[in-house]
Amino acid sequence: MDTEPRxxxxxxxxxxxxxxxxxxxxxxxxxxxxxxxxxxxxxxAFKASERFVNPIxxxxxxxxxxxxxxxxxxxxxxxxxxxxxxxxxxxxxQYLRPARPGRLIGRGRVVRRGREVCFLAGELIxxxxxxxxxxxxxxxxxxxxx
Amino acid sequence: MDTEPRxxxxxxxxxxxxxxxxxxxxxxxxxxxxxxxxxxxxxxAFKASERFVNPIxxxxxxxxxxxxxxxxxxxxxxxxxxxxxxxxxxxxxQYLRPARPGRLIGRGRVVRRGREVCFLAGELIxxxxxxxxxxxxxxxxxxxxx
Numbered sequence: 001m002d003t004e005p006r007x008x009x010x011x012x013x014x015x016x017x018x019x020x021x022x023x024x025x026x027x028x029x030x031x032x033x034x035x036x037x038x039x040x041x042x043x044x045a046f047k048a049s050e051r052f053v054n055p056i057x058x059x060x061x062x063x064x065x066x067x068x069x070x071x072x073x074x075x076x077x078x079x080x081x082x083x084x085x086x087x088x089x090x091x092x093x094q095y096l097r098p099a100r101p102g103r104l105i106g107r108g109r110v111v112r113r114g115r116e117v118c119f120l121a122g123e124l125i126x127x128x129x130x131x132x133x134x135x136x137x138x139x140x141x142x143x144x145x146x
Numbered sequence: 147m148d149t150e151p152r153x154x155x156x157x158x159x160x161x162x163x164x165x166x167x168x169x170x171x172x173x174x175x176x177x178x179x180x181x182x183x184x185x186x187x188x189x190x191a192f193k194a195s196e197r198f199v200n201p202i203x204x205x206x207x208x209x210x211x212x213x214x215x216x217x218x219x220x221x222x223x224x225x226x227x228x229x230x231x232x233x234x235x236x237x238x239x240q241y242l243r244p245a246r247p248g249r250l251i252g253r254g255r256v257v258r259r260g261r262e263v264c265f266l267a268g269e270l271i272x273x274x275x276x277x278x279x280x281x282x283x284x285x286x287x288x289x290x291x292x
Contacts, residue, residue, distance in 0.1 A: 060216065
């Protein structure tokens, strides 16, 4: 696993403990399993909480979208130099199967990285190995000023 | 406002206090403003929490997707008879502007209601009246057994 403790930028600063994980990631129980910025791939885990269920007792689709956003986004952010950040322009999620509370694995990848626009894809996997949702996203790279 | 206290079904049972609000709705600070099942429209409010922010201090796009799912879904569910429920097949969100923690308004509508498949749309509005995100979704109607 490529953790690169000396690398800088929001993603690597968080991994090295130099900054706190974002609140959104903590709320979703986000945990890094493996990241390969050279390949533009990432594998993460989430804790799908009882707090995320809908009236029929399965994880509300929107929270699966939040997990997919927090899978696809970091796949890209891990590849960025310190002065760049990525803004999600759109996110499309297809719900293949219901997901129960518990651990879900997110796999994300950079499908195409342009100079300003990047295309991302990924999926969420249940403990039985079945894919519960797939997603694509478009992101816009911006440079931090100052 | 059409509250129809005697009407049955998950949506109306929740409004009348006969069942608890789903955990996902509570986590998002969901609150009904107005619903018109005849028109297939709904207006709701959310409390975009500090727990939902990303590393650049704005609400993580996935949580906006969760709010939109909890806007479009109820617009449809409010129209269903007691023995039917709706499963979201897909959700597409476009992020127009960053959203800060605070109150966000969700407006949802049933664009087309088929016998089994329904098309939904809606948007999230910031306190300054600007639209922060728009969404479309496809839902599949199913009948409760037993």
